[in-house]
Amino acid sequence: xxxxxxxxxxxxxxxxxxxxxxxxxxxxxxxxxxxxxxxxxxxxxxxxxxxxxxxxxxxxxxxxxxxxxxxxxxxxxxxxxxxxxxxxxxxxxxxxxxxxxxxxxxxxxxxxxxxxxxxxxxxxxxxxxxxxxxxxxxxxxxxxxxxxxxxxxxxxxxxxxxxxxxxxxxxxxxxxxxxxxxxxxxxxxxxxxxxxxxxxxxxxxxxxxxx
Numbered sequence: 681x682x683x684x685x686x687x688x689x690x691x692x693x694x695x696x697x698x699x700x701x702x703x704x705x706x707x708x709x710x711x712x713x714x715x716x717x718x719x720x721x722x723x724x725x726x727x728x729x730x731x732x733x734x735x736x737x738x739x740x741x742x743x744x745x746x747x748x749x750x751x752x753x754x755x756x757x758x759x760x761x762x763x764x765x766x767x768x769x770x771x772x773x774x775x776x777x778x779x780x781x782x783x784x785x786x787x788x789x790x791x792x793x794x795x796x797x798x799x800x801x802x803x804x805x806x807x808x809x810x811x812x813x814x815x816x817x818x819x820x821x822x823x824x825x826x827x828x829x830x831x832x833x834x835x836x837x838x839x840x841x842x843x844x845x846x847x848x849x850x851x852x853x854x855x856x857x858x859x860x861x862x863x864x865x866x867x868x869x870x871x872x873x874x875x876x877x878x879x880x881x882x883x884x885x886x887x888x889x890x891x
Contacts, residue, residue: 698767701809702728703802705818706757723818724757725802729809730772734779736801738791745788746779746801766810782808794822 704726707713712721726735726749733751752759770778786801799819806814 701765701768703763703765703814704752705760707760719817720820725799727802727805736786736798739788742789744783746783746786765806768809
């Protein structure tokens with residue numbers, strides 16, 4: 681079983697409304713048990729807030745790769761430990777809007793093992809919520825890969841100019857682990873062809889994402 685560690689301070693008596701921000705770390709391979717003492721490993725992580733866990737995964741479509749699961753139960757990975765990163769005063773409704781805005785920045789087809797993986801996502805969320813990064817050992821292997829970029833296979837090398845696809849919609853059949861709801865807002869000064877679309881992600885019981 682995993683363990684719970686703390687890297688953030690406890691809330692004071694006057695901060696009863698604060699909710700914990702927790703990093704749940706998973707092993708991607710049993711080899712982590714042998715190389716962890718070197719300070720490296722291959723890990724997946726999700727950020728837990730308001731009793732739900734949020735992660736980032738890869739798919740081939742130009743829409744968000746952010747998904748939510750029950751805490752400590754991300755399919756396909758072995759739960760290792762939980763780390764208390766800090767606390768947030770955001771109520772659930774405000775936090776949901778916050779996650780929606782971040783989801784627009786993390787498309788599944790922009791996932792990259794070295795430059796934009798699940799741990800980069802949780803690190804970004806943690807910094808925005810608590811002002812603290814995730815522990816460096818969680819994503820150290822990606823950092824080493826960035827330093828040794830020229831030694832990596834071509835498929836893993838960082839591109840000279842990283843292109844980010846526009847945030848677009850997709851059919852509900854397009855994702856294995858993510859249900860997408862499309863809502864449309866109309867601008868009286870714009871034609872229907874220029875309608876702005878907003879995409880919300882919801883938990884579903886589909887198969888796991890490719891990490």
